[in-house]
Structure formats: C-alpha cells, structure tokens
Amino acid sequence: MNVSNDGTTPRSPVVTRRRWWLPSAVLDELDPDAGRPGLPGRSRRTARDWFVDFFCFLLAAALGLAAADSLRNETHLPHALAVVDQVLGALACGAVWLRRRHPLGLAVAMIPVGLVSNTSAGTGLVALFTLAVHRPFRYVAWAGGVSLALLPVFYWLRPDPDLPYAGVVAFSALLTVSVIGWGMFVRSKRQLMLSLRDRARRAETEARLRAEQAQRLAREAIAREMHDVLAHRLTLLSVHAGALEFRPDAPREEVARAAGVIRESAHEALQDLREIIGVLRTGDSDDAGHPQPTLAALDALVAECREAGMKVTLTDEVTDPAAVPASVGRTAYRVAQEALTNARKHAPGTEVAVTVTGAAGEGLAISVRNPAPEGEVPHVPGSGQGLIGLTERATLAGGALRHGPTSDGGFEVRARLPWE
Structure with a gap:
C-alpha cells in the first residue's frame, strides 16, 4: 500500500478515472474540491453575473407562469396535485439563484421535481444550461440523458390536450438538446478565451525573461569592455608609479615623462569610465559614445x-x-x-x-x-x-x-x- 508524505493513503487512480460511470455522479458535487474557494461556483458575483442570474430567474418564472396557466386545460388533474405543481415551480424558481454555487446538485434535483411539476420546466432548462457551462460533459451526459429518458414518461402520465403525444415529446427533446448544446458552446468559448489569455500571459512572461536576459548579456558585455579598457590604463599607471617608487633618483626628464604618462593614463581611464557609465545609464548599446577601436x-x-x-x-x-x-x-x-x-x-x-x-x-x-x-x-x-x-x-x-x-x-x- 502506498502512503503519501503526510501519512494518508492516496486515492486509487482507477477509481478516480471510472467514477463518472456511476449514475450517482452527484457524489462529485460533494467532493471537497468542488467547494474550494477560487472555483467558478465559489467566485464572487460581478454586475454581469447578477444581470444574467436575474434574467435566468425571469425566464424560469415566465415559463412557470405559462405552464401554470396551462393547468386549466388539464381537467383530469387533481386539485391537490395542481397545487403541489405550482408550489414546486415557485420553489424551483427561487433555486435558480443557487445555480452558480451548485450546478450539478440543482440539475440532479430538478429531475424528480420536473417529473411531478410542469411549472418547474423553465428552471430545469436553466439548470441544464448552467451544468453544461460550468461542468464537464460527463455530468451533462448523465443529467441530460436521464431528463430525455423521462420525457416520454412525463407526457404519458400528463398528456398535452392540444398537441399529439409524439409531437410534444419530440419538441421537448429538441428543446432540451438545444439548451445543452448552447451551454456547451458557451463553455468551449470560455475555455478558448482562457486559453488565449494564458498564452498572452506566457508570451508576456517570456518577453520579460528575454528582455532580462538581454539586459544581463549587455551588462556582461559592458563589464568585459570595462575590463579591457581600464586594465590597460591602470597597468600603465602601476608601471610608471612603480618606477618612480623604486628610482627616486632618476633624472628629472624621466620623472617628468613618467608623471605625464601617469596623468594622461589616469585622465583617459576616467574618460573611458565615464563613457561606460553613460552607456549603463542611457541603456544604449556598447557602440554608444566615441567610436569603438x-x-x-x-x-x-x-x-x-x-x-x-x-x-x-x-x-x-x-x-x-x-x-x-x-x-x-x-x-x-x-x-x-x-x-x-x-x-x-x-x-x-x-x-x-x-x-x-x-x-x-x-x-x-x-x-x-x-x-x-x-x-x-x-x-x-x-x-x-x-x-x-x-x-x-x-x-x-x-x-x-x-x-x-x-x-x-x-x-x-x-x-x-x-x-x-
């Protein structure tokens, strides 16, 4: 048995790869990773998010009111079941505000609710769209597949008085598939934008690293140039200063000549140093200043x-x-x-x-x-x-x-x- 550094037993990779085959994929919604701060479900809502959520709430409420009005045509429907239908529809509309925090949980909860309540159909569509936007396809496949499989059962139990059975089932299935496809398109577009932003950030980082490397190489070149220039001048200073030190009784003309060389070499060394420092300050190339030898x-x-x-x-x-x-x-x-x-x-x-x-x-x-x-x-x-x-x-x-x-x-x- 493998044990990690903190003493815990790691999760089996085989189980992790095959968990999505289980019908109870809602367990993934309860994983600690799904509730960590920083994931899409936990991020703070922006003004645009509030606008979209409010629009989804109005859409679910409008579809729910239209379905509630159609309950009058279902004469065979018991009054108690009609009341339950509308109560569940109202609660489902309120649950729309939880779609960002728990997209999979809301979509799974709307499956049995939609089987009982016709007024919650709008919320079910919003939940499937949100699931397709915020979760991988395997979750959408389970939730959407179960919803499509239950459509014939729902309209068999509660047939539409104005439309044929096959027609209403086909229309509802087409609408469900369209909503899921739209959500997957939005998800792929977001992933593309995130990929482009990540590439842009990497390109900026690489450009910054290249600029830093170019600056480092330029500084190394200037350091080599400083050594080549100043070493020659300072060596002249050392040689003539040593001659004056060891031969204090040298002829006056020789002393004057050595002193002149020392003065001229020191002046040229300072001039070269000023030009090299100027290159460092201005950021020009090493060809700035006087022409290079x-x-x-x-x-x-x-x-x-x-x-x-x-x-x-x-x-x-x-x-x-x-x-x-x-x-x-x-x-x-x-x-x-x-x-x-x-x-x-x-x-x-x-x-x-x-x-x-x-x-x-x-x-x-x-x-x-x-x-x-x-x-x-x-x-x-x-x-x-x-x-x-x-x-x-x-x-x-x-x-x-x-x-x-x-x-x-x-x-x-x-x-x-x-x-x-």
Whole structure:
C-alpha cells in the first residue's frame, strides 16, 4: 500500500478515472474540491453575473407562469396535485439563484421535481444550461440523458390536450438538446478565451525573461569592455608609479615623462569610465559614445605601449585594415590590448612581438608572444580573468582563442577570427 508524505493513503487512480460511470455522479458535487474557494461556483458575483442570474430567474418564472396557466386545460388533474405543481415551480424558481454555487446538485434535483411539476420546466432548462457551462460533459451526459429518458414518461402520465403525444415529446427533446448544446458552446468559448489569455500571459512572461536576459548579456558585455579598457590604463599607471617608487633618483626628464604618462593614463581611464557609465545609464548599446577601436587603431595602441617603455614589435600583413569588419577588428584589437597588458604585468622588460595576418575569405589571425622574463615576477591578483573574457569574446565572434606557455618559457596568445 502506498502512503503519501503526510501519512494518508492516496486515492486509487482507477477509481478516480471510472467514477463518472456511476449514475450517482452527484457524489462529485460533494467532493471537497468542488467547494474550494477560487472555483467558478465559489467566485464572487460581478454586475454581469447578477444581470444574467436575474434574467435566468425571469425566464424560469415566465415559463412557470405559462405552464401554470396551462393547468386549466388539464381537467383530469387533481386539485391537490395542481397545487403541489405550482408550489414546486415557485420553489424551483427561487433555486435558480443557487445555480452558480451548485450546478450539478440543482440539475440532479430538478429531475424528480420536473417529473411531478410542469411549472418547474423553465428552471430545469436553466439548470441544464448552467451544468453544461460550468461542468464537464460527463455530468451533462448523465443529467441530460436521464431528463430525455423521462420525457416520454412525463407526457404519458400528463398528456398535452392540444398537441399529439409524439409531437410534444419530440419538441421537448429538441428543446432540451438545444439548451445543452448552447451551454456547451458557451463553455468551449470560455475555455478558448482562457486559453488565449494564458498564452498572452506566457508570451508576456517570456518577453520579460528575454528582455532580462538581454539586459544581463549587455551588462556582461559592458563589464568585459570595462575590463579591457581600464586594465590597460591602470597597468600603465602601476608601471610608471612603480618606477618612480623604486628610482627616486632618476633624472628629472624621466620623472617628468613618467608623471605625464601617469596623468594622461589616469585622465583617459576616467574618460573611458565615464563613457561606460553613460552607456549603463542611457541603456544604449556598447557602440554608444566615441567610436569603438578597430584593427586600424592597433598602431596607436603599440605606439602608446612604446611610450610607456615597453619593447613592442608589430608585424601587420593585412593590406587594408579598414576592410576588416568592425566587430572582427574590435575583437582583434581587444585581444592585442589584453595580451600587451598581461605581458607588461607578468613579463616586464621583455620584447613583445605582435603579428597580424589574414585576408578576406581566409580569416584574420593575431598572435602576441613574449619570451620568458628575467628574474622572479610577483603574482598579480586577478590573473587569468582577462584571458577568460577574451576566449568568450572570440567565441561569440565565431572564432577561437588559444593561450599558453611556449617552449622557451615565454607566453603566447593566438586568436583566429572569421573574415567573410
């Protein structure tokens, strides 16, 4: 025997699937689930609900009055039974206000009442319509089938004096089937509207999630851009500040040049930081602000590194750097910038070789290589994060990046990017 987490025995799934085969489907109306708040039977009536309920009450009352007037033609009907008929019809009209709370219970109760009271026929039709709107077809099939089966019995016991037996039975059956069909149509229309609303809510949720994901990706791209830009500037500051710290007796001209580089690098770092912060505030793309660097700006980057005291050799075999796509050229520039920054931090004083080759249709290849540094180089916090970002950047551009030590103890960063 299976036992649930709360210690109770779960309901058998076989019994649950076959309960509706029982004629006593009214038991489902007494289930705790049928009375939970939030289901259609327990929801608060709106102004439209009050209007519809009042209309159903008037319809049931009008049909009941018409049936009560026809009782005069039933001369064979005992007076006591006529009184009972009208009393039950009046009570049935009052029960119309319970149709939303107990649609199945009202429909089942109207079956024996309708067999005795002709004035309750309007309420019976309203109950069948409500059942078809608020409950699945299996309940409608039982209640409607029993009502249709009892129609010949009712008109056999109480024949209509003006219409033939077969004609009145056929008309009543057609009217009952029409009411049930109308209710099922209303139910299917409501289910369609609920399905469309659910799809709309899911679409809004998915759009919101896509927007959040796009914002997250944009922030990650801006963070990578901030690292690529500021790491280069701050490394220059660190190198020249360290030179001033360890060589306080340097010539005046060298001190002035180092101080100028520090001032210029700090100014450019602040300017880059302001532009990146501006992108975050305005929500623009990472192409906002000043034009982003491309492969054509590689000469200026190498010249800046040489002014900072680095030994850099550039071999550029690309005949027309302006023909390189902007995204590919920007990625190549960032690879060279990050590799030069790492060489300055981890291999100071070495000669760094930058090589760029490629052509349209063949792809663009960039390599930054430095030999082993002399002496022991202190560990720099955060090492390796820039290379991770470069690898991701190259992958997003459709290329690949490799990095690692060389056979002579140096280090090399190689990237290959597509160039259609």
